[in-house]
Amino acid sequence: MLPDGVSLGRLQGPLAALATISPHFTGAVRIDGPGGTGFVLVQSGDPYAAAFESTGKDLLLGGDEAYRYLLDRPSLDYELIAYTSEETEAARRVSGETGCLIDGGGAKPAAPTEPMSTERLEHVARQPGVIAVSVFHEGFALQSLGSADFEQVAAVAEDLLRAGTRITGDMEMGDLSQMVLETPAGKLIIAPYGDLSLCILAKSDANLGLIRLSIRSMQDGTV
Structure with missing residues (x-):
């Protein structure tokens, strides 16, 4: 179970927009539709864990796969939950035990293979x-x-x-x-x-x- 934390409010939009709204956010992004539920855990703007389960439970993703899937969604309903440093460590420990850690990490996606000149x-x-x-x-x-x-x-x-x-x-x-x-x-x-x-x-x-x-x-x- 993830820590309760403190709710900062609900938002709607693409997950990528979070980097602009709150670039140094630490806590959980709790996702509730459309299409399923899940979470992304973030520390100082860098995501380190993610999970997603579709409404019909025919899709269950964790870690990098879940994060990339959620990042590609055009719009999500989500709640921002702020964590203390102790809650962040607890959330990271739970994520490691459940196989939800992101290997790549980083609030921004990986750099493209061929940068624009x-x-x-x-x-x-x-x-x-x-x-x-x-x-x-x-x-x-x-x-x-x-x-x-x-x-x-x-x-x-x-x-x-x-x-x-x-x-x-x-x-x-x-x-x-x-x-x-x-x-x-x-x-x-x-x-x-x-x-x-x-x-x-x-x-x-x-x-x-x-x-x-x-x-x-x-x-x-x-x-």
Whole structure:
């Protein structure tokens, strides 16, 4: 049994957003739907244990497998439970006994195998009308150029990209190349790039054709 701790309130959203909401959190993230129950234990922002059981009990995961599964969920209902240092040690001991410890650890996902070069980001940033560009990985902004705060939207952009990929797959449209969000004030383009993702903020009158072409040349490996 995990320590009771002190409840800090309930939240809803992707697990990756916790790093932005409370980057130095220590305690338990108790998950209650949708789809099942579980927990992630965190110390100073670093997850060290996780478990998940689906509602129908047909899926039971622990450790790294549970953590990656929960990290990939687009939205979770969860409660933050703060732990003291004594409660943290007790929780870690219980997790070790039940096989729920995470081998990899780390609040941020592992670094991608091929980091984005600054020259490639600059290639996109130089396109007419581009305000800022960022590269992110599993909900965390890794590199950015220009004047925009991508930290707050990286996790949501990742969720949109995953949702778009599922939609194009269900509609048998082939692989997703780009997504565009457009308002009277500007445009936001989200695109996959290997195991990374791109997010480009542009002016409302920006030439989307040139921006799309620059993204496509990066995806094809010609720049």
